[in-house]
Amino acid sequence: MVPIHVRADYLHLAINLGILVLCVAPLGGYLSRVFRGEPTILAPLMSWFETRLYDCAGVDARAEMSWRTYALSAVLFSGLGFVALYLLLIFQAALPGAGQAAQGFSPGLAFNTSAGFVTDAGQPLQSDAGALSPLSQMAGLTVQNFLSAAVSLSVFIAVTRGIARTTPGRIGNFWVDVVRSLLYVLLPLSLAYALLLATAGVGDAIEAYAVKNLLHPSATAGDFQTIATLETLKLTVTSEGSFINANNAHLTNVSTPLAQLLDWLSRWLLPSALCWTFGNMTGAKRHTYLLMAGAASLLAISAAASGWLETAPPISLFGLMDGNGIVLYCLIATLIATVVIRKGLFGQSASFLDHRLSLFDITMAATALLVPTIIVTGLLMIRDLNIQAGPLPSLADPIGGLGTLISRFWIMIPALAIAGSFATATAPFSKGVK
Amino acid sequence: MTSTLSQFRAPLVLLTASALLLGVAYPLFVKALIGNAWNAQVSDTAIRDRSGRVLASALDPAPTNAPRYFWGQVIDATAPDCYLDRQTYSPDCQNALKFRRVLLGTDSDTPVPEDLITFGIPGQMPRISPEAAAFQIHRVALARGVSDAKVSSLVQASTHNPTYTLGSGLYVNVLELNLRLDGKLK
Numbered sequence: 001m002v003p004i005h006v007r008a009d010y011l012h013l014a015i016n017l018g019i020l021v022l023c024v025a026p027l028g029g030y031l032s033r034v035f036r037g038e039p040t041i042l043a044p045l046m047s048w049f050e051t052r053l054y055d056c057a058g059v060d061a062r063a064e065m066s067w068r069t070y071a072l073s074a075v076l077f078s079g080l081g082f083v084a085l086y087l088l089l090i091f092q093a094a095l096p097g098a099g100q101a102a103q104g105f106s107p108g109l110a111f112n113t114s115a116g117f118v119t120d121a122g123q124p125l126q127s128d129a130g131a132l133s134p135l136s137q138m139a140g141l142t143v144q145n146f147l148s149a150a151v152s153l154s155v156f157i158a159v160t161r162g163i164a165r166t167t168p169g170r171i172g173n174f175w176v177d178v179v180r181s182l183l184y185v186l187l188p189l190s191l192a193y194a195l196l197l198a199t200a201g202v203g204d205a206i207e208a209y210a211v212k213n214l215l216h217p218s219a220t221a222g223d224f225q226t227i228a229t230l231e232t233l234k235l236t237v238t239s240e241g242s243f244i245n246a247n248n249a250h251l252t253n254v255s256t257p258l259a260q261l262l263d264w265l266s267r268w269l270l271p272s273a274l275c276w277t278f279g280n281m282t283g284a285k286r287h288t289y290l291l292m293a294g295a296a297s298l299l300a301i302s303a304a305a306s307g308w309l310e311t312a313p314p315i316s317l318f319g320l321m322d323g324n325g326i327v328l329y330c331l332i333a334t335l336i337a338t339v340v341i342r343k344g345l346f347g348q349s350a351s352f353l354d355h356r357l358s359l360f361d362i363t364m365a366a367t368a369l370l371v372p373t374i375i376v377t378g379l380l381m382i383r384d385l386n387i388q389a390g391p392l393p394s395l396a397d398p399i400g401g402l403g404t405l406i407s408r409f410w411i412m413i414p415a416l417a418i419a420g421s422f423a424t425a426t427a428p429f430s431k432g433v434k
Numbered sequence: 435m436t437s438t439l440s441q442f443r444a445p446l447v448l449l450t451a452s453a454l455l456l457g458v459a460y461p462l463f464v465k466a467l468i469g470n471a472w473n474a475q476v477s478d479t480a481i482r483d484r485s486g487r488v489l490a491s492a493l494d495p496a497p498t499n500a501p502r503y504f505w506g507q508v509i510d511a512t513a514p515d516c517y518l519d520r521q522t523y524s525p526d527c528q529n530a531l532k533f534r535r536v537l538l539g540t541d542s543d544t545p546v547p548e549d550l551i552t553f554g555i556p557g558q559m560p561r562i563s564p565e566a567a568a569f570q571i572h573r574v575a576l577a578r579g580v581s582d583a584k585v586s587s588l589v590q591a592s593t594h595n596p597t598y599t600l601g602s603g604l605y606v607n608v609l610e611l612n613l614r615l616d617g618k619l620k
Contacts, residue, residue, distance in 0.1 A: 057447035058440060077445045084449060139457035146456045147449075175444050182452065191464065 016265070023269055028276025028288075034184045035157045035177060035277070037061075046183045053179050064170035067420025070158055071413050073174035074151055078118050078409075081147055085114040088140045095135055108397035115401035117144040119408035146190070149270075150181040155412050156274055156328050157181075157281075162419025163353060164282040169424045171416070185270075271295060271327045278331065284353055287334065294330035325408060328415055332365050335418070355425055361418050368414035372407045379403040501577040503615065504570050504589075506562050506608040507552050508534050527553055539573075564593060567606040574615065588614045 033040050039047070054061050065073065088095070089110040093103050105113065117140075154177035162171040272292060279288030335352050339362065342348040350357045383399040508530055523531070531551055540546055547566035567589045575585045592611035593604050613619035 053448070053451055056451070057444040059444050073445070076441070077448070080442075080445050080449055139453050142461060143449075143453050143457040147452055175448065178448065182456070187456070187460070191460075195464075195467070 020265060020268060020272060023265070024272045024276050027269065027273035028280060031157075031185065031273055031277040032280040034180050035161075035172070036281075037176070037180075040184055042184050042188060050179055050183055054176070057175060059173070059175040061173065061176050064167050064172055065174060066169060067158075067162065067171055067416045067423070070155075070171055070174050070420075071416045074155060074412065074416075075409065077174070077178065078148070078151055081144055082114050082118045085117060085140050085144055086110050088136055089113060092136045092140075106397075108395075108401075112397040112401035112404075114144075115404040117141055118148050119404050146182060146186050147178075149186055150178045152325055152328075152408075152412075153181040153185065153270070153274070154178050155416060156331075157277070159328065159331065159415045159419040160278050160281045162416075162421075162423040163355075165355075165423055165425065166281075167423070169420075171419050171423050189270075274327050282353060287353075290334050291327060291330050294334060295327050298326055298330065325411060329369070329411055332368050332411070332415055332418070336362070336365050336369065355422050358421060361421050364414040364417045364421075368411045368418075372410040375410070376403045376407050379406075501573055503612045504562070504567060504574060504606075504608045505534075505550060507549050523553065538569075561605045562608055564589075564604050564606055567593075567608075567611070578615070585615070 030040065053059075089105040090107065091104050104110070154172075154174060157177055158171040158174070161167075166172075272295070275288050275291040275295065278291060279285045335357075338352050339350045339357055343350045350362070379399050379402060383396050508527075531553070534551055535546070538546060538550065547563055547569050549562050549566045550569065568586075571582055571585045571589060575582045578585075588611060589606060592608075592614060593606050610619060
């Protein structure tokens with residue numbers, strides 16, 4: 001159902017791609033500086049705040065973590081965020097600032113929504129947006145849009161660090177990575193995006209956001225003002241409008257081409273820049289292009305398949321993942337492919353970037369690649385059966401939420417394990433092999 | 435015990451700090467910034483007459499199915515989600531589409547501009563293609579007893595060209611057009 005005025009145009013695509021390509025190297029380089037802890041252009045603004053945050057949180061910014069601590073921290077952080085968002089959604093009507101939201105979410109819907117936002121998956125918000133209280137929008141969904149993106153950025157960087165073996169046995173500090181990605185990457189980019197989008201004609205863009213309460217032609221002038229401001233707020237800072245691939249499915253319908261360009265850039269800028277950062281930090285430039293090619297082909301497949309995205313199981317995984325997750329997935333796929341090609345075709349040792357892969361690494365990589373796909377496929381089949389079954393209580397929401405959570409963490413944690421194994425790399429066959 | 439507590443200290447502090455910074459300070463900051471610096475565009479969804487009185491919002495849907503008015507995409511306000519899955523509409527919505535075809539006076543073989551027989555996302559409904567507008571000019575002119583040329587000139591006046599027009603073309607704002615037809619908007 002492509003709206004008529006959003007017809008694909010090759011010239012348009014070429015310009016978008018050109019702008020993306022121009023941005024990749026500078027942003028990729030900037031990301032490497034941020035996550036190496038070097039001062040950046042924003043340091044005068046942010047470093048005071050950054051230091052205070054570390055002090056309050058009791059974080060020693062110089063202490064790096066093993067992969068287990070890193071993964072545990074990531075899960076703990078996402079888990080607490082999940083619980084907070086879930087409770088906020090369930091009890092939104094009873095909390096201050098309830099606004100028009102007369103009731104809380106049902107447990108199933110709250111679960112699915114929280115899962116979608118905590119994992120940064122590209123799932124649209126399923127209920128109509130009028131049911132969200134301003135507090136849920138701002139303190140709940142907006143915050144998780146940022147935090148989930150920060151977590152996926154941090155994990156990718158940690159994996160990169162492990163593979164680059166910057167510190168023996170350590171892959172960085174999760175809390176530092178999260179704070180730095182928020183303050184130095186996500187917040188500035190998001191602000192720039194919001195302002196550019198406003199310049200691109202929020203008046204036009206808002207049309208895509210008209211929700212039920214706008215469908216009353218009798219609304220008075222006063223109503224328009226409030227609604228327009230609220231819509232702008234929603235557009236620029238919350239669910240649909242957040243700058244990374246966070247539930248902004250509606251934004252693809254934004255009606256001015258400049259807003260479309262911004263939306264498209266906002267989803268692919270960071271993932272593409274991460275490919276560059278990987279090459280930068282590991283010193284293996286050609287892997288940048290491999291990763292980009294991988295991510296681009298996945299993007300092309302999912303674009304071509306968008307019509308049957310829901311019904312085609314292997315692809316549906318990518319429908320549940322964010323852009324950074326796709327790059328992480330590609331990284332693991334590249335690793336496996338390298339090993340298979342070296343070993344299978346040339347009979348060389350199973351190594352990747354001068355590190356001999358242990359059975360543990362390969363098991364973890366295979367787990368990350370296959371298990372989520374299989375489980376998510378199964379879950380989607382159960383969900384479809386459940387929908388067809390009709391009168392049974394719908395399990396679609398909890399199942400969708402579960403699939404989203406699995407597709408995120410079952411890739412993230414094995415990837416961190418591989419990074420840990422690279423970073424340790426004391427013996428060609430580390431533990432995990434009997 | 436203290437070690438367990440200290441494990442939770444970092445995530446809890448960071449979550450609270452982000453809730454304040456990203457959930458409160460940042461949205462209010464952006465809202466204030468855009469609301470003041472970009473005010474014209476933000477409030478631009480209102481359609482005003484010369485005296486500045488607001489007549490309607492460009493977000494309003496077009497009046498459905500009255501022959502005197504131009505129609506936009508099909509809507510069914512009672513069924514916000516028309517899709518059973520990605521390919522198929524719900525039965526109610528399929529019926530609404532059939533009804534629209536009947537109203538357009540065409541059988542299922544006649545080519546009809548796609549947007550007239552498509553379900554619209556609420557916010558997009560006021561926009562139709564110039565072809566879809568041209569398709570309706572004769573009917574509206576008949577219903578109102580005016581010449582096709584007169585209606586056609588009003589269509590011209592309501593045709594817009596979005597900024598940065600690569601890839602997407604002209605559109606007609608149905609709501610604005612209908613206001614012009616009624617003489618409410620000059």
